[in-house]
Amino acid sequence: MKLSPHTAPAEPDNLLIRMHNQVGAALDVKGTEDRAIWSCHGCGETRFEYPLYMTRADANEHATGCRAAYHRIR
Numbered sequence: 521m522k523l524s525p526h527t528a529p530a531e532p533d534n535l536l537i538r539m540h541n542q543v544g545a546a547l548d549v550k551g552t553e554d555r556a557i558w559s560c561h562g563c564g565e566t567r568f569e570y571p572l573y574m575t576r577a578d579a580n581e582h583a584t585g586c587r588a589a590y591h592r593i594r
Contacts, residue, residue, distance in 0.1 A: 529561055536572065539579060541586040549579050563588035 529546055531538070536556060537549035545562030551572070558579035559566040563586055569575035 537576060537579070539583045541583045541588070543587055543589040545586070545589045547579055547583045547586070549575055551575075558582070560586055560588070562586055562590065564590075 529548075532548065532550055534550045534552075535548055536551065539547040539549070541547055541560060541562045543562065545560065547558060547560045547562070549556055549558045549572070551557055553572045555570055556572045556575040557566060557568045558575055560582060565582065565586075567575075567578060567582075569578050
């Protein structure tokens with residue numbers, strides 16, 4: 521897989537978890553244990569969830585099914 525800014529973007533200071541979707545685009549969970557959000561670098565979707573355990577579960581579900589990528593795979 522070809523790496524791109526979407527599969528390996530710079531890590532923000534408040535990054536808690538980094539997952540990858542079906543095609544390798546990064547999905548970041550950011551914030552704190554009490555207040556976290558996730559954003560997918562593949563499709564651009566962002567969701568706010570509270571607390572972290574809910575955000576993690578929702579982000580994992582999204583990563584499992586998302587096949588979007590802003591880069592070419594070869």
